[in-house]
Amino acid sequence: AQKVTQAQTEISVVEKEDVTLDCVYETRDTTYYLFWYKQPPSGELVFLIRRNSFDEQNEISGRYSWNFQKSTSSFNFTITASQVVDSAVYFCALSGRGGGADGLTFGKGTHLIIQP
Amino acid sequence: NAGVTQTPKFRILKIGQSMTLQCTQDMNHNYMYWYRQDPGMGLKLIYYSVGAGITDKGEVPNGYNVSRSTTEDFPLRLELAAPSQTSVYFCASSQQVTYEQYFGPGTRLTVT
Numbered sequence: 530a531q532k533v534t535q536a537q538t539e540i541s542v543v544e545k546e547d548v549t550l551d552c553v554y555e556t557r558d559t560t561y562y563l564f565w566y567k568q569p570p571s572g573e574l575v576f577l578i579r580r581n582s583f584d585e586q587n588e589i590s591g592r593y594s595w596n597f598q599k600s601t602s603s604f605n606f607t608i609t610a611s612q613v614v615d616s617a618v619y620f621c622a623l624s625g626r627g628g629g630a631d632g633l634t635f636g637k638g639t640h641l642i643i644q645p
Numbered sequence: 646n647a648g649v650t651q652t653p654k655f656r657i658l659k660i661g662q663s664m665t666l667q668c669t670q671d672m673n674h675n676y677m678y679w680y681r682q683d684p685g686m687g688l689k690l691i692y693y694s695v696g697a698g699i700t701d702k703g704e705v706p707n708g709y710n711v712s713r714s715t716t717e718d719f720p721l722r723l724e725l726a727a728p729s730q731t732s733v734y735f736c737a738s739s740q741q742v743t744y745e746q747y748f749g750p751g752t753r754l755t756v757t
Contacts, residue, residue: 533687538685562744564745564746566748572733572750572751573748573750573751574688574735574737574748576745576746576747579745620687620688622687622688624744631690631693631703632678632680632693632703632704633678633688633690633746634690635680635687635688635689636687637685637686637687638686638687
């Protein structure tokens with residue numbers, strides 16, 4: 530069975546601080562995909578990134594960066610110079626065989642609070 | 646291009662009532678999914694479909710049914726609603742090749 534663990538239930542930082550959200554996953558699949566989604570207070574789910582298991586390169590998109598380490602089964606997400614608009618619940622998710630045909634396995638989410 | 650739409654946005658049901666949550670996507674995606682999100686929890690897969698006429702159970706299918714007669718629509722049926730089905734329901738779709746899922750705005754359902 531697949532599992533995604535986001536051990537940080539809630540993180541609170543002051544604006545402009547850097548913050549890292551942890552994600553640890555378990556799977557028996559050799560091919561899998563990892564995702565991050567953002568759920569702002571309005572409730573919708575916003576796709577942020579998809580990473581396949583064969584690509585361990587880190588990715589940077591503006592203030593967002595992702596660190597994928599297969600050796601530790603982790604896919605961590607860092608926000609640099611955080612802003613109040615980054616306040617949201619962030620979910621890490623994992624898909625397995627069929628590249629998502631069985632749906633995504635989500636972590637419980639990390640509630641990120643950015644204080645002005 | 647509306648993406649994934651869901652109706653209704655909110656609904657209150659009495660125990661034992663039935664209802665259908667509607668989901669439509671206009672992206673011509675083959676894959677569609679229903680998830681539920683309980684407070685403080687991640688999303689859990691209820692049912693999914695890989696194309697019209699094909700559906701399969703996810704992690705928490707009990708108390709629900711689905712159908713997929715067209716590529717665009719994937720309704721979720723609740724029969725004999727129970728308080729345990731109080732949740733926020735999300736529909737999602739994905740293109741076969743890229744696999745990121747696009748979510749609808751959600752339906753907040755309360756069963757009392």
